[in-house]
Structures are given as C-alpha cells and as structure tokens.
Amino acid sequence: MLGTKMHLLLLILLLGFMVMNSAQPQCDPLTQYADVNGDCCKMCGPGTRMSSFSLCQDPQCVECRDNEYQDEHTKNTVCRRQRYCDPNKNFQVTDHKNKKERSTCLCQEGFHCSSAECITCVPHTTCTPGDGALFRGNHTLDTVCQKCPEGTFSNGSSWGGPCKQWTECESGDHIQQSGTDVSDNICEANRNHHILIGVIVLVVLLAALGVVLCIAYKGQRDDARGKVKGCFQSCWGENRELLRETTVDMTQPTAEEELLSHPQEEGAGVPEENEDHPSYEKTSDGLFSDNGNVVTQDIGISSKLSRQESQPHTLTGDPPLLNSDNS
Structure with a gap:
C-alpha cells in the first residue's frame, strides 16, 4: 500500500517538471x-x-x-x-x-618553459666543442646536442649551432692538416702552382719587353738609315762637283804656248823693274834676268799659276805664291 503511494507521488513530480520545462x-x-x-x-x-x-x-x-x-x-x-x-x-x-x-x-631567445604551465623560463642546454645542436631549442623545448660525425666539426660552445662541414681544398691546393671534431681542414697551396704562376708572369714580362725593344730598335734603324741616305746624297753629290771643279792640268806648257794662248793675261806681261825684284828681258828663246840667267821654267810655272787663278773653282783659301826671284 505504501509502495503504491510512493510511485504515484514520483509520477506527479515528473509530470510537473516536464510541464515547467515546456x-x-x-x-x-x-x-x-x-x-x-x-x-x-x-x-x-x-x-x-x-x-x-x-x-x-x-x-x-x-x-x-x-x-x-x-x-x-x-x-x-x-x-x-x-x-x-x-x-x-x-x-x-x-x-x-x-x-x-x-x-x-x-620565453626570451635561448630559453624555454620550465614546465607545462610555463611559470618561468630556463636557459637552453649548451653544446660544448666537438658537439653540435641536433635540435635547436625553442619556446617550449630544450636543445638536443650530438657528437659531430666524421667530416664535421664544432670549435665553440653554443645552444643552437650545428656541426659544420670540413673545408674542401681548392684545385691546386693540398691538405696541410686534416680536420677533427673540433677543428677544420687546413689547406696549403702547392709550390708547383706558385712556380707555374711565376713562370707565366716572367714569360709575359719578357714578351712585352721584347716588343718594346723591337719597336725602339726599328725606329732607330729607320732613323739612322734615313740620316745615312741623306748624308750620302748631299755629301757625295757635293764632293763629285768639288772634284770636278778642282781638277788641275799638271802639264807644264812651254813659254811660247803660254804667251800665244794668253797674251793679255794678268801676271803674264813683263814685270816692272824695281829695287826689290830683278828685271826680266824677253827674247825669242825665253826671258833673261839682269844677270843673264834664263827663267823660262819659272815663267812657265808663273803662267800656269796665273791660268789656275783665272779658272773658276770652289776651293777655299788663296793659292800659294811662288817667288820669281831665283838666286
């Protein structure tokens, strides 16, 4: 009986709640x-x-x-x-x-959250020389380091620097010292390479010097050739004219031929008598002095000199004077 009343009460309450919600x-x-x-x-x-x-x-x-x-x-x-x-x-x-x-x-650069709530930030882990950062730390995660593998190196402490590759030497160089996990390769140039460069430079310099000397020599040779040619043309021509003009007949004409060819020539007449010079006398055979000496040869020479003086020439200076006074 009591149970039936309780069921009826619960049903009434449920219906009332449904009515209120609706x-x-x-x-x-x-x-x-x-x-x-x-x-x-x-x-x-x-x-x-x-x-x-x-x-x-x-x-x-x-x-x-x-x-x-x-x-x-x-x-x-x-x-x-x-x-x-x-x-x-x-x-x-x-x-x-x-x-x-x-x-x-x-978090600031180089720090990460200390917990999931991120109440504060702590520094990243630092990788020592020989180790590099496998994972670079960020706001929430720390840095992860690893040992540098063969062919790489790390020579400093860093929280974000990875391992670096060894340097490859260029062509013509060789490795003086091989790299390690904390040092790089050390390259050195080959000596033969330096010698080859020096030889090439020397050859180029010698070639340039040869070109300059060749040009200078050619210019001097052309200039000297022109000067010599001009000298020959000027000097040789003048000398030929000079030789042609100064040709002298060295034959000695006789007194009669000299008198007949130049009867009025200066210096060919009878010289005047004075105290200093002896007088000459004209005969059919020749000229005689006051003492009776024959001076035909001297007269021939005098006539010859007079004839030379009358001819044109280009020689400088006066002809030598002959003393007609025979002692």
Whole structure:
C-alpha cells in the first residue's frame, strides 16, 4: 500500500517538471541568456563587456581596456586581465593588443618553459666543442646536442649551432692538416702552382719587353738609315762637283804656248823693274834676268799659276805664291 503511494507521488513530480520545462523558452547558450522572467536576452560579443544599463534585447557593450580581453560572448560587466609577462623570469616583454583572446607569454631567445604551465623560463642546454645542436631549442623545448660525425666539426660552445662541414681544398691546393671534431681542414697551396704562376708572369714580362725593344730598335734603324741616305746624297753629290771643279792640268806648257794662248793675261806681261825684284828681258828663246840667267821654267810655272787663278773653282783659301826671284 505504501509502495503504491510512493510511485504515484514520483509520477506527479515528473509530470510537473516536464510541464515547467515546456513552458520556458529555449535560449542559445552561446549568444543568449534567460533573465528572471524567463526571456532570452542578448549577450555582448568577444572583446567587449556589458554595461550595467543594458536592456534585454538591446544591450550596451563596451570595448575592453588595455591589457584586458574577452574571448567569448558574455553578460559580464568586466573583462578579464591579460597575463603579465615578467622579464625577470626570462619572458619577452609583450604588448597585449589582441582583446579577443588571451595572450601567451613567450620565453626570451635561448630559453624555454620550465614546465607545462610555463611559470618561468630556463636557459637552453649548451653544446660544448666537438658537439653540435641536433635540435635547436625553442619556446617550449630544450636543445638536443650530438657528437659531430666524421667530416664535421664544432670549435665553440653554443645552444643552437650545428656541426659544420670540413673545408674542401681548392684545385691546386693540398691538405696541410686534416680536420677533427673540433677543428677544420687546413689547406696549403702547392709550390708547383706558385712556380707555374711565376713562370707565366716572367714569360709575359719578357714578351712585352721584347716588343718594346723591337719597336725602339726599328725606329732607330729607320732613323739612322734615313740620316745615312741623306748624308750620302748631299755629301757625295757635293764632293763629285768639288772634284770636278778642282781638277788641275799638271802639264807644264812651254813659254811660247803660254804667251800665244794668253797674251793679255794678268801676271803674264813683263814685270816692272824695281829695287826689290830683278828685271826680266824677253827674247825669242825665253826671258833673261839682269844677270843673264834664263827663267823660262819659272815663267812657265808663273803662267800656269796665273791660268789656275783665272779658272773658276770652289776651293777655299788663296793659292800659294811662288817667288820669281831665283838666286
């Protein structure tokens, strides 16, 4: 009997609850809310807050202030505070310009979060010489180091530097010292290469010098050849004329031929007698002095000299004088 009464009571309560739910309106849980009267009212969108003087269907929404945010629709009258990124905890200084979502504090370069909550940042692991960074650390993960494999090296400490490849020597060079995991290859130029370069430079210089000397020699030879040719043309021609003009007949004519060919020639007449020079007397055989000596030979020479003086010539200087006074 008692059990039957309890079942009837539960059924009545269930029916009453169903009637009450069917009487209330169905509101959008993302953009609406139900007021005390059971009406569905509008909420303010992300990045804003609701003013205290808002109406149900026409709320007054106000933008969040600096360092505040609202990432969903709300009927609240205040915005949420952005997180403070403390540089003393190795966080980057962040300017919170986005008011529609919560900003994330980022660790400084070379640091990562110490935990999932990222309450503070800690330095990355440093790779020592001989080791390189296999994975470079970021905001959330630490650096992972590895030993440099063959053909690579790392000569410094770094949290993000990978192992570097050994240097390959260029053509004509050779490896003076092979690299290790902490040092690079050391290349050195071959001596034969230097000698070859020196020989090529020397040959080029000698060729250039030979060209210059050849040009200079050719110019001097042409100039000397022109001078010699001009000298021969001028001097040889003048000498031929000089020899032709100064040719002298060395035969001695007789006194009678001299008198007949030049009866009025200067110096061929009878010389005047004076105290210094003896007088001459003309005869059919020749000329005689006051002492009776024959001077035919002297007269021939005198006539010959007089004849030479009358002929044109180009020789400089006066002809030598012959003394007609025979002692």
